[in-house]
Amino acid sequence: MPTTIPPSALKQGRDFLDLDRIEPQELFAILRHAHAMKKNPLAFRPMEGKTLALIFEKPSTRTRVSFEVAMRQLGGQVTTLSGAEIQLGRGETIADTGRVLSRYVDVIMLRTFAEHKLYELASGASVPIINGLTDHSHPCQVMADLMTAEERLGSLKGKNVVWVGDGGDNVLISWIHAAPIFDFTLRIACPPAFVPPTEALIAAQKKGAKVTVTPDMDVTDGADVVLTDCWVSMHNSDAAARHEMLMPYQVNADLMKRAKPHAIFMHCLPAHRGEEVTDDVIDGAQSAVWDEAENRLHAHKAILCWCLNVLPTA
Ligand code: CP
Ligand code: NVA
Numbered sequence: 407m408p409t410t411i412p413p414s415a416l417k418q419g420r421d422f423l424d425l426d427r428i429e430p431q432e433l434f435a436i437l438r439h440a441h442a443m444k445k446n447p448l449a450f451r452p453m454e455g456k457t458l459a460l461i462f463e464k465p466s467t468r469t470r471v472s473f474e475v476a477m478r479q480l481g482g483q484v485t486t487l488s489g490a491e492i493q494l495g496r497g498e499t500i501a502d503t504g505r506v507l508s509r510y511v512d513v514i515m516l517r518t519f520a521e522h523k524l525y526e527l528a529s530g531a532s533v534p535i536i537n538g539l540t541d542h543s544h545p546c547q548v549m550a551d552l553m554t555a556e557e558r559l560g561s562l563k564g565k566n567v568v569w570v571g572d573g574g575d576n577v578l579i580s581w582i583h584a585a586p587i588f589d590f591t592l593r594i595a596c597p598p599a600f601v602p603p604t605e606a607l608i609a610a611q612k613k614g615a616k617v618t619v620t621p622d623m624d625v626t627d628g629a630d631v632v633l634t635d636c637w638v639s640m641h642n643s644d645a646a647a648r649h650e651m652l653m654p655y656q657v658n659a660d661l662m663k664r665a666k667p668h669a670i671f672m673h674c675l676p677a678h679r680g681e682e683v684t685d686d687v688i689d690g691a692q693s694a695v696w697d698e699a700e701n702r703l704h705a706h707k708a709i710l711c712w713c714l715n716v717l718p719t720a
Contacts, residue, residue, distance in 0.1 A: 411525040414504070416532035419513070419714045423524060423537050425545045425583035426609065432712065433549070433587060439717050440553050440701070440708035447704070452716040453482030456512040460538070463489030463518045464640045468675060469538050469546065472702035473515055473710075480707055485511065495523065501530025508532040513713050519641055534713035541576060541641040546709060547674045548580035550701040552588060554694050555631055557701075558670050562590040568629040568665070569594045571655045571682055572648070573601040573619060575635045577674050582606050586613035593618050593625040597651040623655070629665035632657060632692075633672050634682045649681070658684040662692060670694040 413421055425433060443450065458477040460470060470486060477484045494503055504527040507514055514531060516524055517538035528535040537545050555562055567585075569578050573596030582602060585592040592615065594602060601619055610617050618625075626632060637652040638645045662671065671683070671693045679685050688695060711717045 411522075411529045413528050414508075414530060414532050417534070418532055419534040420712065421528050421535045422545065422709050422713055423528060423535065424543050425548060425580055425587065426613075430587045433584075435717065436549060436705070436708045436712050437553055437556065439711065440549070440705045441556070442718070443707045444553075444701070444704040447707075448479055450707075450711075450718060451479075451481030452711060453477060453480035453512075453714070456482040456714070457510070458482060458484045458710065459507055459511040459514045460484060460486045461489060461492070461494065461514065461516045461518075462487070462538075463494070463516075463523075464539065466517055466538070468699055468702050469515075469517060473538070473706050476703050476706040476710060479703075480710060482512075482710075489518070499530070500526040503527065504530030504535070505532070513710060536709060536713060539576060541639070543580045543583070544576045544674065545580045545583070546702070546706060547577050548584055549709065550698060550705040551577075551581070551633075551672055551674070552584060553701045553705050554672060554698040555670065557697065558694055559630055559668070562588045562631075565590045565630040566628055566666075567592050567631040567633065568626050569596075569633045570623070570626065570657055570661070571596060571634040571652055572637055572639070573597075574603065575639060577635050578602060578633075579606050581633065582610045582615070582617060585610050585617050586615035590631075591616040593620070593629075595620055595623050595625045595655060597621060597655065599651055600648070623661065624664070626661055626664040629669050631670055631672060632662060632665050635674055636676070636678050637682055652682070656682060656684065657687055659686050659690070662687055662690070665692075672698050675699055 515536040521540040
């Protein structure tokens with residue numbers, strides 16, 4: 407299990423594995439630098455001579471391109487690999503792959519299925535490992551989401567954040583991790599068949615998070631932020647049942663009317679128009695999804711610099 411696999415004792419730098427495993431002040435610093443890097447995107451090049459490896463066991467558009475551009479704008483190099491092309495867990499242990507890659511590259515991002523693979527890689531690698539999405543969580547996405555919400559609304563402290571849709575979604579779990587750190591109220595509307603993992607809710611509540619789960623859609627009343635994601639994630643196989651049970655949880659114009667007038671809509675993308683969100687919402691004035699996608703680039707730069715201990719001192 408993840409918590410029983412320690413990081414390599416030889417670790418140079420810091421892993422970015424999940425938001426609930428990183429000190430709040432570190433996350434605040436990453437976000438502060440992400441905002442600053444957005445204002446001056448080509449000014450800071452601490453990655454000269456350094457290489458980032460991106461490993462994908464699932465498809466990606468945003469994560470792949472934004473990490474590639476981020477590393478290059480920081481002055482570094484990138485090698486992008488698909489899990490199927492390399493020997494990841496194919497006889498060689500994943501920890502051994504981490505040991506070997508650490509002799510070539512300076513930081514590794516992995517997008518995979520079960521999160522234990524990420525922790526195995528981190529246990530063998532002596533360079534930092536970044537979680538580029540697992541079945542369980544998507545912390546890089548939520549750093550960009552938090553950055554976007556801060557741009558539009560200022561601090562999230564005391565704000566009403568509402569999730570509508572799949573309660574087991576990996577992006578939502580990273581939002582649950584963020585709730586006690588950024589001190590917002592998180593209300594989750596989802597069908598009883600697709601609720602968040604109890605242990606994630608309990609862990610967040612123990613840290614003081616104000617998180618509630620309900621099947622009722624009235625949670626959107628007075629929302630500052632409305633979030634959703636696809637109904638069928640890359641690791642889900644029960645598509646028909648999901649569509650049927652999640653249809654009442656579509657984010658549409660009627661639902662957005664219940665939120666505050668200044669409320670924003672966010673979605674990690676890719677969106678399935680006409681399913682979890684309607685065109686009028688994603689293309690409407692309250693939608694922040696394109697800024698959210700752009701902010702992956704700026705957030706990833708700050709995450710890479712944090713992992714390698716080269717964040718600017720200012
Ligand atoms: N939001 C997100 O992670 O997108 P990709 O799957 O395209 O990387
Ligand atoms: N929940 C989605 C996120 C995609 C970025 C999935 O895992 O497929």
